[in-house]
Amino acid sequence: xxxxxxxxxxxxWHDAAPLMTPGIVVENLTKTYRRGFSGERFHALNTVSLxxxxxxxxxxxxxxxxxxxxxxxxxxxxxxxxxxxxxxxGHAPDDLAVRAVTGYLPERLVLDRWMTGxxxxxxxxxxxxxxAATRRDDCAAALARIGLDPEAxxxxxxxxxxxxxxxxxxxxALLGSPxxxxxxxxxxxxxxxxxxxxxxxxxxxxxxxxxxxxxSHQLEQVERVCNRVAFVKGGRVEAIETLDAGSAHARxxxxxxxxxxxxxxxxxxxxxxxxxxxxxxxxxxxxxGGAGRFTARDDEGAARxxxxxxxxxxxxxxxxPDEGRLERLFLSDAAASPPPVSVEATRFMPPAVPGSGS
Amino acid sequence: MPPPADSAPRGATRxxxxxxxxxxxxxxxxxxxxxxYERGRFAxxxxxxxxxxxxxxxxxxxxxxxxxxxGEALALRTGKPILYDFTAEWCGPCKALExxxxxxxxxxxxISGNFVPIRVTDRQREDGRNxxxxxxxxxxxxxxxxxxxxVARGDSVALRIEGYPGKxxxxxxxxxxxxxxx
Amino acid sequence: xxxxLVIAFWRQRGSAAxxxxxxxxxxxxxxxxxxxxxxxxxxxxxxxxxxxMVLAAGMIGQDVSSGVLQLLFARPVRRSEYVLxxxxxxxxxxxxxxxxxxxxxxxxxxxxxxPQESGMVLLTMLQRVVEVIQITAVMAMFSSxxxxxGDLGLWFATTVVGGILQLAAQAKGWGWVGRVGxxxxxxxxxxxxxxxxxxxxxxxxxxxxxxxxxxxxxxxAVVLVNRKELSYATTG
Numbered sequence: 212x213x214x215x216x217x218x219x220x221x222x223x224w225h226d227a228a229p230l231m232t233p234g235i236v237v238e239n240l241t242k243t244y245r246r247g248f249s250g251e252r253f254h255a256l257n258t259v260s261l262x263x264x265x266x267x268x269x270x271x272x273x274x275x276x277x278x279x280x281x282x283x284x285x286x287x288x289x290x291x292x293x294x295x296x297x298x299x300x301g302h303a304p305d306d307l308a309v310r311a312v313t314g315y316l317p318e319r320l321v322l323d324r325w326m327t328g329x330x331x332x333x334x335x336x337x338x339x340x341x342x343a344a345t346r347r348d349d350c351a352a353a354l355a356r357i358g359l360d361p362e363a364x365x366x367x368x369x370x371x372x373x374x375x376x377x378x379x380x381x382x383x384a385l386l387g388s389p390x391x392x393x394x395x396x397x398x399x400x401x402x403x404x405x406x407x408x409x410x411x412x413x414x415x416x417x418x419x420x421x422x423x424x425x426x427s428h429q430l431e432q433v434e435r436v437c438n439r440v441a442f443v444k445g446g447r448v449e450a451i452e453t454l455d456a457g458s459a460h461a462r463x464x465x466x467x468x469x470x471x472x473x474x475x476x477x478x479x480x481x482x483x484x485x486x487x488x489x490x491x492x493x494x495x496x497x498x499x500g501g502a503g504r505f506t507a508r509d510d511e512g513a514a515r516x517x518x519x520x521x522x523x524x525x526x527x528x529x530x531x532p533d534e535g536r537l538e539r540l541f542l543s544d545a546a547a548s549p550p551p552v553s554v555e556a557t558r559f560m561p562p563a564v565p566g567s568g569s
Numbered sequence: 570m571p572p573p574a575d576s577a578p579r580g581a582t583r584x585x586x587x588x589x590x591x592x593x594x595x596x597x598x599x600x601x602x603x604x605x606y607e608r609g610r611f612a613x614x615x616x617x618x619x620x621x622x623x624x625x626x627x628x629x630x631x632x633x634x635x636x637x638x639x640g641e642a643l644a645l646r647t648g649k650p651i652l653y654d655f656t657a658e659w660c661g662p663c664k665a666l667e668x669x670x671x672x673x674x675x676x677x678x679x680i681s682g683n684f685v686p687i688r689v690t691d692r693q694r695e696d697g698r699n700x701x702x703x704x705x706x707x708x709x710x711x712x713x714x715x716x717x718x719x720v721a722r723g724d725s726v727a728l729r730i731e732g733y734p735g736k737x738x739x740x741x742x743x744x745x746x747x748x749x750x751x
Numbered sequence: 752x753x754x755x756l757v758i759a760f761w762r763q764r765g766s767a768a769x770x771x772x773x774x775x776x777x778x779x780x781x782x783x784x785x786x787x788x789x790x791x792x793x794x795x796x797x798x799x800x801x802x803x804m805v806l807a808a809g810m811i812g813q814d815v816s817s818g819v820l821q822l823l824f825a826r827p828v829r830r831s832e833y834v835l836x837x838x839x840x841x842x843x844x845x846x847x848x849x850x851x852x853x854x855x856x857x858x859x860x861x862x863x864x865x866p867q868e869s870g871m872v873l874l875t876m877l878q879r880v881v882e883v884i885q886i887t888a889v890m891a892m893f894s895s896x897x898x899x900x901g902d903l904g905l906w907f908a909t910t911v912v913g914g915i916l917q918l919a920a921q922a923k924g925w926g927w928v929g930r931v932g933x934x935x936x937x938x939x940x941x942x943x944x945x946x947x948x949x950x951x952x953x954x955x956x957x958x959x960x961x962x963x964x965x966x967x968x969x970x971x972a973v974v975l976v977n978r979k980e981l982s983y984a985t986t987g
Contacts, residue, residue, distance in 0.1 A: 287825055288582060289981035305581045307827040315825035321818040323759075325766035337755040338826040383822075393825075582824060583977040585970070586831050593970045596963035600956070607956045674878070674942060679794030682871060744791040 233300050234422060235263035235286065235391070240295035242281050255281040257446040258295065265300075268416070268423040270437035270454075272430065272537060278446040279426050280318070283395055286424065287315060299391060309391075311340060314384035318395040318426075320376055322368045328354065328379050329364035332386065341387045353382040358408055373400035381409065392416065392423045398432060410436070430537045442540045450540060463491075463506050463533025464513055469526045470499025478523055479503055486519030487512050500526075504533055631677030632686050637702045640687035650727060650746070652684035655707065655717040657691040662733040663716040669736045676740060683747035684720065691715065720746040753828060756836035761844060764806055777801035778852055785856045789865035793872065796856045798941070799849040799879045800886060806848075807841045807890035809900040811976065816898035821981050831973045834891060838969060842887040849879040874945050881961055882941040888965035888972070889938055895975035909939045938964055 242256040256278045263269045271279050284290035285297060288304035299309045322331060332350040341349065354364045357378040368376065377400055384392055398409050413436045416423055427433050433440055434454060442450045468474060476493055483490035483505055493503030507513040513530075520527055634654070635643060644651045654671075656663040670676045680686055689706050692699055699707070706712075710719045710726070718739070720728035728746035730739060764770060781796045788795065811834065814820045823833065853876045860867055893902035916932025919925065941964075942957050 284981065289821065289824060291980065303581065305583055307580050307582060307829065310582060310825065310827035313825060315822065317818070317821050317825075319818055321822070323763055323819070325763070334755065334759060335822075335826065338753075338823070338828055340827055580829070582827075582829055584829060584831060585973050585977065586835075589831070589835075589966070589970050589973065593963070593966035596959060596966045600959045600963040603956045603959045675794045675797045678871070678875070679792050682792050682867070683790070740791075740794075744788055744794075747790050747792075 234265040234267070235261070235269075235300075235424070236296075236298045237261040237263075237282075237286070238296045240282070240285060240297060241293050242278075242285060242290060243293050254278075254446045256285070256292075259443075259446070259448050260295075261441060261448060261451070263422060263424065264438075265422055266418075266420045267438045268413070268425065268436055270433040270440035271424065271426045271443060272428070272433055272440055272540070273443035273449075274541060277443045279443050280395070281446075282443065283393060283424070283426060287313070287393060312387075312390040314386065314389035314392045316377075316380045316384040316392075316394045316397050318399070320380040322376065322379075324369040325367055327365050327367055328359060328371070328375075329361075331368060331379060332364075332383060335383045336386055339387050349386065353386055356385070356412070357382040358404075372402075374402045374405045377401045378405055378408070381412065385412070388421075390421060392421055394423065395426045396428065397425070398427065398429060406432075434537055440537060442537075452537070452540075463504060464488075464516065465502060465504055465531050465533045466517070466520065466525075466527055467502040467529040467531075468500050468520075469528050472524045472526045474501060474525055478525070479520070482519045482523040482525065483516060485523075486516035488516040488519075500528070506533075631674055632671045632680050634686050634688040637687055637689065637706070640685050644685040647685065649683065649685050650720050650722040652680060652686045652743070653706065653710065653717075653719040653721065654686065654688045655691065655710070655712045655715060655719070656688060657694070657715045659694060660715040666716050666733045666739070670739055673736075676736075679740075679747070680743065683743075718743075752839055753832045753836045756828070756833060757840040757843075760810075760837060760840040764844070770805060773805045774802065774848070777805055778848060782852065782855055782859060786859050786863060789860050789863035792860065792865065793853065793856055793867060793875050796852055799845060799882045800941075802848050802852070803841070803845040803883050803886040803890070804903065804906070806845050807887055807894070808903045809894060810837045810841055810891060810902070811894035811972070812896075812898045812900060812902055813894075815979070815981075820979075824981065830976045830979075834895070834973045834976050835969065838887050838891045838972070841890070842883050845887060846880040846883040849883055850876045853879060878943045878945045881943045881945070881958065885941040885961045885965045885968075888968040891972040892968040892975070895972040895979075906939055909935050913939070938968075 238260055240256050240259040241254065243252045243254050245252050259278075259282065261269075271282065273279050281290065285292050286299070286304055288306075288310070297304050299306075299313075302309050326334065329350055332353055333346055336346050336350055337343070351361065351364075354361065359375060359378060359382075363371075363375065368379065371379065377397070381394075381397060384394065394413075397413075398406050401409060410432065413423070413425075413432075417436060417438075425433065425437060437454055440452045440454060441448050442452070474493075474495075476490075479493055480490045487508060489506040491504040491506060493501055495501040505516055507516050517527060517530060640651060643649075654666075656667075671680070689703055691703065691707070710717070710721075710729070712719075714731060716730075716733055718728070718730040719726060720743070728742055730742060733739070785791065785793075785795045814823070824830065853872060857867055857872050890902050890906065893905040896902070897905060913932045913935030916928050916935065918932075920929025920932055937960065941961050943961050945958065
């Protein structure tokens with residue numbers, strides 16, 4: 212089955228009333244734990260509010276212990292929040308109807324060792340209350356989609372490698388074409404071929420109407436695939452970044468120049484303004500050259516910025532898209548956020564350069 | 570292919586089935602009711618009342634003890650050996666024997682299956698004297714203390730246990746004594 | 752009840768080598784004893800506790816500690832369905848095996864010249880089934896309280912505490928302590944009373960008590976599992 216033909220079912224809800232808010236809405240979610248028996252309470256999640264639009268690929272990143280796992284737990288109905296509310300397509304995450312259209316790949320996948328790969332998928336197919344008539348075919352197709360051949364499907368999973376297990380987990384999560392897919396570190400332990408496969412499957416999911424929540428430490432993967440990313444730290448959402456590329460959005464540029472010009476911050480700022488762009492920061496290299504970060508409104512703006520810099524006498528040698536934005540979230544604390552170009556407090560990201568591998 | 574609407578589940582994942590709550594409540598009520606009823610109905614002579622000494626056990630003896638006459642007649646008819654339990658109300662070890670052996674399903678089943686059980690209760694302390702039957706049996710089998718278990722086949726004594734040596738001992742010896750005689 | 756869950760659990764138990772070895776031991780040893788001492792009749796195959804324990808231990812607790820429940824509860828499966836399916840799975844398997852054991856004991860006794868009345872045998876079989884219902888329900892409750900095979904520990908602890916309380920009551924004459932002890936012992940020591948029922952010496956009380964304890968235990972197990980927070984410590 213060609214992967215691009217993932218069919219997304221319409222939700223079959225029982226109430227005839229139109230859905231109030233499609234997608235996932237998290238309002239002031241708070242979850243506290245007590246450390247030890249008589250320890251003090253600490254907030255795993257502290258008034259977290261998010262809005263995941265239907266059909267969006269939403270990334271969740273953050274340092275260890277930030278509360279991402281707790282967030283997932285609450286979204287999946289495993290944990291009950293101490294305060295706040297979650298609705299998934301207007302229903303509680305605890306609702307059976309929501310569970311029926313959800314797929315989940317946990318971070319640590321645990322399987323009954325004696326089951327075969329095929330048997331495992333059939334088991335989950337049945338648990339998901341999918342029709343028995345199509346079970347065989349659905350499971351065979353799922354195995355094929357993740358690149359496991361039928362012989363492997365007949366072996367007990369205790370003989371599977373970590374990568375195979377992870378792939379099987381993803382297949383299980385995608386059974387029955389769920390509307391909501393939660394992936395917790397999906398590519399951990401997967402071999403490079405598997406990573407490519409995952410990337411392709413995620414890419415197929417994106418834009419097909421499936422809402423994906425992705426928790427990953429692999430920032431490049433997140434940047435590549437997600438529409439938006441939430442940076443969670445200390446139980447709070449510190450930032451939500453929009454990663455959508457598009458010529459209508461501004462982008463970051465990193466510009467390097469050689470030694471020789473009298474380049475000052477003032478010069479750079481004025482040149483940027485003349486080019487209709489924003490100047491973020493600059494550093495001087497020992498060798499006399501330097502590099503700076505700018506934000507341009509769009510392609511045209513980027514071109515004008517470069518022209519303005521060159522006209523101002525800056526010996527530009529290299530202009531590259533500004534990457535590592537997500538990494539910077541980790542490094543800076545209450546990051547001194549540079550003045551954004553536009554009024555809305557979102558920052559921008561260049562599109563993936565075509566041909567650099569998706 | 571979306572799941573057909575009629576197989577789509579309703580409700581929450583966390584929920585206690587009303588049926589289970591109802592059954593549990595009903596059974597609890599039934600337990601209390603039946604317990605009270607039976608306690609009233611089956612306060613048998615072998616226990617002599619609900620409170621004995623300082624010990625209150627809601628023990629229900631599983632062995633269907635026969636009266637002396639009925640038991641002896643039954644033994645003649647069926648050919649089974651008789652198990653005499655010489656006991657007294659004030660005797661602590663007798664209670665232990667009753668609780669650990671006669672009130673246990675398995676043991677009681679075995680006893681009921683292999684013997685004709687007759688309980689001979691000494692009333693010397695309470696009444697000052699015993700009935701003729703009780704006195705006869707006590708002297709016949711030379712009962713000096715309680716509990717004393719005697720397995721009798723016709724005129725011969727197959728087993729005699731004085732005191733309560735513990736459940737295992739009693740059961741083992743009873744089992745040996747109960748081996749069918751064909 | 753979820754058929755898928757019930758069957759999957761049977762297969763899970765069946766594929767656990769140690770457990771099956773234990774089961775064989777608990778099943779076969781009393782039969783050997785019966786062959787050696789036929790005078791004991793069916794009394795040697797005392798109760799179904801051993802068989803049920805081997806199958807029941809960790810029935811829920813192991814799923815919690817292994818992390819399998821997360822994947823399971825992401826599916827449209829009611830938690831109560833899960834608990835009741837586990838209970839049914841163990842109860843049916845243990846009940847069937849216990850009945851088989853009685854049947855074999857009967858055959859052995861016949862062969863060894865100690866035939867049992869068939870009514871008694873059938874009654875004993877029925878009794879085993881009812882015992883199993885209680886034992887499994889109580890184990891389900893214990894298993895919802897502690898992870899891994901801690902439920903065995905709880906069972907043992909209950910037996911010990913019940914015994915101590917009863918001894919104390921006997922020594923000191925504390926009535927209510929004795930009752931508590933008796934109740935604890937009753938919870939882990941099913942006393943079904945079918946024999947007494949048949950013989951007319953009561954037994955309804957025992958039967959109803961057994962079913963009542965089972966129902967309450969299952970109710971508690973469902974509530975416990977409903978409240979369980981499936982958090983897992985991870986690196987992130």
